[in-house]
Amino acid sequence: MVKRILFTAPVSYHNRLREAISMSPVSFSPLFVPLIRTSVLPPDGAFLEFCRCLTSFDYIVCPSLTAVRALASSDQSRTNFEGRVVAIGRDQLSVTRLLGVEPVLRYAKPSMMGIVEALQLQSSPSAKHVAVLLPQFSGLPVPTTITDFLSALRLMGVAVTPVYCYRTSTIDKECCTDLADALCHGFVDAIAITSGGEAYVLSQILSLAAAQGQSVEVPIYSFGPYTTRCAQEVALDVAGTSPCHHSFTDYVEYLASVV
Known part of the structure; x- marks a missing residue:
């Protein structure tokens, strides 16, 4: 069966x-x-301000594919991204495809804390200014993976700027009810x-x-x-x-x- x-x-x-399943x-x-659903937010004042000073950041961390897409929606010149964008695992390929640049810290373990470990190996990490592209959560709490990541960066002395540029929300209650029924049966x-x-x-x-x-x-x-x-x-x-x-x-x- x-x-x-x-x-x-x-x-x-x-x-x-689907690609992974077809290849295995x-x-x-x-x-x-x-x-959960993810969607890029319309650019607001905070995101536009981030775009204006984008080149002042040493690193721009994209913890998800949607974060990479949000960064791509900024319509910035690719030269502004060069040597700055950090992504996790296969999302690094999307940085190249969507932004036209090679991601940095490519050797980092594929997790948010892997990025922390990679930054610790850099010279003078406490002197770095890091932007982290994050979601606004609707209907669910902020995962501890995010709060722990931000805390670890700050503990290193890194200047952290959270940039909220996409939304993560739950499916509607009717879908939850239907799925509960399917699981029970x-x-x-x-x-x-x-x-x-x-x-x-x-x-x-x-x-x-x-x-x-x-x-x-x-x-x-x-x-x-x-x-x-x-x-x-x-x-x-x-x-x-x-x-x-x-x-x-x-x-x-x-x-x-x-x-």
Whole structure:
């Protein structure tokens, strides 16, 4: 029997997941139901001010693909980006594709704290001025991965400027109800989460099912240790965490081995 795995990542990552699945010898059937939505915000005064002084920053950190897209929407000259843009994992390829420049700190581990470790290896990190492109959260809390990242930078003495340029929001309540029903009736064999936001919404869906007297017995698998930590903080029982989390290919191969 072919297993059905529910992928909860936002739409912006579906193409990469599909590509990873098509390139791997997997036997499961993927289902894509995004639990969070991301969208670039219209440029406001704060973002326009950031654009005006963009070249004053030593680094511009893009923690997600949507952050890279938000930066691309600024219509800045590529020369203003050169030697400044930091991205995580495969998002580095999007920096080259969308901004026309090579990302810096390419050797950093594929996580926000990996960026912190890479900055610590730079000369005089406390003298650096770093902009971090962040989402405004609607309907869900700020993940600890973000607050810990900002705190770690400030602890190093880095001058940090948060720039809120995109929105992350939850799916609507009706979708949550429908998904809770699908999970309770055994339509899904496993759930694959890739971020703290997804973990939070999933916890709300499982709570909704429990409030209706329904039990969900579906194992949850995490993309990496930081996602697992966020999941545990909202009382999700994580069945397994991918030991390699450099790309979705690693994650898909892990899922194929355990589901």
